[in-house]
Amino acid sequence: MNILIIYAHPSNKSFTYKVLQILLKALNMSSHQVEVSDLYKMKFQSDMTEEEYEREGFAKTELPLSEDVIAEHRKIDWADCIVFLYPVWWSDCPAKMKGWFDRVYSAGYAYGYSQNGEKAMKMKHIKLGLVICTAGHPNDFLEETGIAGSMRNVMLDDRLGVRFEKKEMMILGGTLELEKVANSHLEKIMNLGMNMDKFCDTF
Structure with missing residues (x-):
């Protein structure tokens, strides 16, 4: 399976970076491409220019x-799964x-309408969209306060939306007390990467 990872963290000393390394190790061991x-290493421009707004x-x-x-569009077109x-x-x-x-979600590619009012987008439907995020607060707190639900609504329902056939969010919470959760979280990521094909079929 062709897997594209969109990664955003400025520090290689972070727990999020450790998660990335474990995921890459597991995916490579499972012979995925x-x-x-x-995004930080690429110095990706996050601000839209005036011309882009036009x-x-x-x-x-x-x-x-x-x-x-355009370079990101090519990667999306290649991918079967985006993390x-x-x-x-x-x-x-x-x-x-x-x-x-x-x-990257530009008009005519990820969204838009033709003159007759029908949806017009060139972006293909991706088999799986997987959101993995690290969080300082524990998952229970994020669920009780509604923050987790809000994040799922924004990421899964809006940003991934109809562009993905299957969507899932994995919140790795409690990292303010990292020593208590690190091993469990990394084991979960290793298992995910080693069984990505099966994970796709469990929805």
Whole structure:
């Protein structure tokens, strides 16, 4: 399976980076083809330019797309599965990843309507969209306060939306007390990576 990982974290000393390394190890051991868009390492431009706003805000799809956006489209077209991996900051993903959606989900590619009102998008339906996020608060707190539900609504229902056949979010919470949860979380990620094909079939 071709797996694209959209990764957003500025520090290689973070627990999120450890999660990435374990996931890559497991996926490679399972003979999947993997590509990573490391948004901070790539210095991905998260802010939309004025010209891009003209294109997106007014659906002027005749305006050209930026080369970095086209490069991400090629990766999406190649992928059977996309994993979005990031830390939870203020109940959402980092600005780098939000900017990835703002710019890469361009009009005429990830959304839009034709003149007769029918939906028009070139982005293919991806088999699986998997959101993995690390969070300082424990999962119970995130569920009780409604934060987890809000994150699922935004990421799964809106950003992944109809573009993915199957969607799932995995919250690795409680990292403020990392020594208590690290081994369990990393074991879960290793198991996921080693059994990604089976995971796709369990929905």
